[in-house]
Amino acid sequence: MKTVIIGNGIAGLSAASTIRRLNGNAEITLISREPGPAYSACNLGNYLSGDIDRSAVFISSSGYYEKQHIRTLFESVVREIDAERKKLLSDRGELVYDKLIIATGSIPWVPSFGRTLPRGIFSLKTLGDADRIKSHRPRKAVVLGSGPVGIEAAVALKKNGAEVHLVELLDRILPRLFDARPAQLIQGMLEANGIAVHTGRRVTAFLGEPTVQGVSTDQGQIECDTVIVAAGMYPDTRLAMNVDGLSLTPEKGLKVDGRMETSVKDVFACGDCAATREVFTGKVQMNMLWHNAKQQGIVAGQNALGLNREYRGAFTIAGVDVFGRHAVSLGVPGGGIAEDAYETIEKESGSGYYRIVHTDGLVRGAQYIGPYEELGIFFTLIQKRRNVGDLLKMSSNRRSTAANPWAQRVVRYLR
Amino acid sequence: MRKVIMTDPERCVGCGNCVLACSLAHNGTLSPAQSRIAVLNLHGMSLKIQILCAQCTEPLCVDVCPVEAISRDESTGTVTVDSRSCIGCRMCTVVCPLGAISIDYEIGKSMKCDLCGGDPACVKACGYGTLNYVPLDEDAAKKRRKAVENISKAFAKLAE
Numbered sequence: 001m002k003t004v005i006i007g008n009g010i011a012g013l014s015a016a017s018t019i020r021r022l023n024g025n026a027e028i029t030l031i032s033r034e035p036g037p038a039y040s041a042c043n044l045g046n047y048l049s050g051d052i053d054r055s056a057v058f059i060s061s062s063g064y065y066e067k068q069h070i071r072t073l074f075e076s077v078v079r080e081i082d083a084e085r086k087k088l089l090s091d092r093g094e095l096v097y098d099k100l101i102i103a104t105g106s107i108p109w110v111p112s113f114g115r116t117l118p119r120g121i122f123s124l125k126t127l128g129d130a131d132r133i134k135s136h137r138p139r140k141a142v143v144l145g146s147g148p149v150g151i152e153a154a155v156a157l158k159k160n161g162a163e164v165h166l167v168e169l170l171d172r173i174l175p176r177l178f179d180a181r182p183a184q185l186i187q188g189m190l191e192a193n194g195i196a197v198h199t200g201r202r203v204t205a206f207l208g209e210p211t212v213q214g215v216s217t218d219q220g221q222i223e224c225d226t227v228i229v230a231a232g233m234y235p236d237t238r239l240a241m242n243v244d245g246l247s248l249t250p251e252k253g254l255k256v257d258g259r260m261e262t263s264v265k266d267v268f269a270c271g272d273c274a275a276t277r278e279v280f281t282g283k284v285q286m287n288m289l290w291h292n293a294k295q296q297g298i299v300a301g302q303n304a305l306g307l308n309r310e311y312r313g314a315f316t317i318a319g320v321d322v323f324g325r326h327a328v329s330l331g332v333p334g335g336g337i338a339e340d341a342y343e344t345i346e347k348e349s350g351s352g353y354y355r356i357v358h359t360d361g362l363v364r365g366a367q368y369i370g371p372y373e374e375l376g377i378f379f380t381l382i383q384k385r386r387n388v389g390d391l392l393k394m395s396s397n398r399r400s401t402a403a404n405p406w407a408q409r410v411v412r413y414l415r
Numbered sequence: 416m417r418k419v420i421m422t423d424p425e426r427c428v429g430c431g432n433c434v435l436a437c438s439l440a441h442n443g444t445l446s447p448a449q450s451r452i453a454v455l456n457l458h459g460m461s462l463k464i465q466i467l468c469a470q471c472t473e474p475l476c477v478d479v480c481p482v483e484a485i486s487r488d489e490s491t492g493t494v495t496v497d498s499r500s501c502i503g504c505r506m507c508t509v510v511c512p513l514g515a516i517s518i519d520y521e522i523g524k525s526m527k528c529d530l531c532g533g534d535p536a537c538v539k540a541c542g543y544g545t546l547n548y549v550p551l552d553e554d555a556a557k558k559r560r561k562a563v564e565n566i567s568k569a570f571a572k573l574a575e
Contacts, residue, residue: 042481046502056500059483291479291506317479317509321502324523330509373508373518380512398460405464406513408457 001026003304004088004095006078006239007103008032009041010290011271013060014297015101015304020068022305029097030065031073031090034126037062042290044130045152045321049159057127083243083264099266099304102240102254103297106233106272106288113205120212121227124153138162138226142215144203146173150230151186151320154195157228159323165196165222167203167215169231176336177318177329181346182367185353189322189369198222233288235273243267249275253286258310260300268304270296279313279383280331280365287314317379325352330375331365331382333357345388345414356413361387377410388414417492417551419470420528420535427463427545429456436540440531442521449519451528452537465545467537468515468528470494476507476516476527485525491533492551498524 003019005012008030019026037060046052065072073092080089081100088095108123122133139162143154146168154166166173172183173190187197198217206227207214214223235253240246247255247263253275260268271293277284292314302309319328334342334357342364346355352370356363356378363386366378381391391411394400401408437450447453453466470487474494477485484500485507487493496507496516501524507516508525516527528535530548538546 040482042504043502290481291510295478317506319505319509321504326503326505328505328509371518371520373505374514376505376509376511377514379509396459398462401457401460401462405455405457406466408464409455409466409514 001098001305002096003028003099003101004097005030005101005103006032006088007105007271007273008034008036008038008072008074009103009105009271009293010038010059011105011293011297011300012101012103013038014294015103015268015270015301016070017068018298018301019305020070022302022307026305027071028069029071029073029095031076031078031088031092031095033075033077034128036060036072036074037064039127040290041125041127044124044127045149045156047127048124048130048133048153049156051159054127054131057130078239081239081243081246081267083246083267086266097266099268101297101300101304102237102262102267102269102273103271103293103300104236104239104273105293106286107236108229109232109234110229111203111231115206118206118209118212120225121206121229123229124149125233133226133228136226140224141165141226141228142167142203142222142224143228143230144215145169145229145231146197146199147176147230147232148174148318148320150228151190151322153228153230154190155193155322157226158193158195162226163196164194165198165224166190167201167217167222168197168199169202171200173197173199174320174327174329177316177333178327178367179334179344179355179357181348182327182353182355182369185348185369186320186322186327189325193323233272235275235286235288237273249284251275251286255284259303259308260296260311261303268300270300276311276314279315281316281336287316289314289316289318291315291317315379325370327367327369328372328376329365329367330379331357331363333365333367337364347413354413356388358388361389363388374409375413377406381407381410417490417553418530418533418548419492419551420467420530420538421547421549422465422467423545423547424462424464426543427454427465428543429454429463430542432540432542433465433537433546436536437528440536441526442519449521449526451515451517451526453517466513466515468494468511469513470528470530475510475512476525479506479510481506491530493530494527495529496525496527498522498526501525 039057076092078090143166158164202218205216254269272288299311317330344355354368357365434450438446455464484497503523519526538548
């Protein structure tokens with residue numbers, strides 16, 4: 001059985017290694033536009049800051065693929081998928097498949113503002129991006145977008161002594177993960193370390209050529225020699241556009257069923273390019289996080305082998321490391337609740353901050369700053385649809401406590 | 416032969432020796448903050464629960480680690496954190512259903528029970544029989560599960 005996997009990110013790698021682990025004879029070909037071996041995109045911030053060596057970014061060795069009998073075509077591009085004849089046209093020739101796994105990932109959205117981009121505009125998505133930023137030696141940087149990647153980039157460049165301006169369109173940083181108060185506290189941490197944060201501000205143009213000299217915004221210009229664009233990703237499903245019957249969602253993600261199979265038989269999709277159901281919102285959406293990509297890759301690999309495994313679902317958990325202080329969000333923040341009413345149980349103290357978001361007592365999410373790792377228990381409690389009132393009552397009943405003791409660790413946060 | 420630490424909470428008196436033994440064995444300190452085992456004292460109920468890693472067969476911590484710093488040894492079943500690769504992102508601490516993985520604030524990295532490489536210090540330190548390092552009898556577990564399935568089916572039929 002021939003499986004071809006497009007992409008060497010964690011989704012593609014997980015699919016390949018899962019197939020090989022379960023079947024010693026399956027023919028696996030992995031094609032990727034990047035040079036190998038596989039690396040962790042989540043560690044790019046630490047490489048950019050100089051906290052780790054380039055070699056530490058890789059999560060597999062160059063010998064890994066050969067040892068696992070995975071045929072690799074690195075720095076190669078797939079031009080077209082012929083799903084009817086089960087063939088791929090690539091710049092290394094034609095590839096035939098029995099099962100195809102699309103793990104093409106996502107592409108950073110970069111505004112052009114109606115002109116060709118000057119030099120000095122980067123995204124922070126690939127290892128190549130990080131290498132290029134390092135070579136450029138930013139002294140004054142504007143980071144466009146305050147999601148986790150933007151925060152990582154800002155912190156990394158600041159650690160290297162650059163002047164850093166973080167620009168965010170919405171009224172708070174990390175808007176999809178944190179509510180206003182925790183976002184404000186995290187902003188304070190960035191500012192205390194010398195990063196200028198501009199919220200509610202829109203970048204309107206890149207200035208200068210041939211190299212960028214600044215950005216103009218709706219509230220004045222900011223001088224810089226570097227711009228890191230971290231303003232969102234869209235799924236890389238360009239190949240799917242010309243395949244008959246291969247359905248995409250409105251967000252252009254590949255539609256997959258519970259087994260990661262697309263609307264075309266024997267074609268699977270996993271990782272950033274696939275739209276999946278998120279367990280906290282119940283919606284089919286883009287869930288572009290490492291752990292989702294990894295698990296989806298594993299399930300796609302299992303089902304390419306016909307094992308009929310069901311994907312548990314994507315979930316949103318994310319964190320940022322701001323000069324050694326950590327902020328984590330799990331579940332849905334208040335700002336993500338569709339209904340207008342949500343309530344919070346929150347506390348600010350010398351150690352940090354936490355909030356638990358609930359609707360009518362039903363726990364929906366949690367956010368914390370500082371040493372509150374115990375609140376991770378809410379990840380499980382939310383999925384079990386636990387109610388704040390029930391959790392408090394449970395603690396007075398010996399049998400129910402013994403049945404779910406771990407919930408007791410966090411009851412004190414609810415009082 | 417796969418062995419696991421089984422707990423008998425009713426025997427626990429809350430002395431905390433297990434916690435100190437763990438910190439001592441791993442760090443040479445007597446620091447509950449550096450222990451991979453915790454005892455939760457539920458005062459109102461005269462019950463103490465031991466919180467330690469269950470060495471899951473399908474560990475969520477391994478799933479979420481963005482730098483592949485956590486791995487499971489197929490032969491022993493032990494799930495281990497490689498603190499050299501760990502970046503301290505806290506994602507593992509979010510997904511563990513037991514809250515059994517935590518952060519060692521001396522180094523800012525995750526820490527969890529590693530069964531002390533096969534000779535758990537907490538088990539040796541417990542004088543009350545709360546912690547026992549025993550072979551995991553997978554066959555017996557399978558049999559029990561089958562029995563429970565059969566009973567559930569019988570009850571379901573009764574309910575009809």
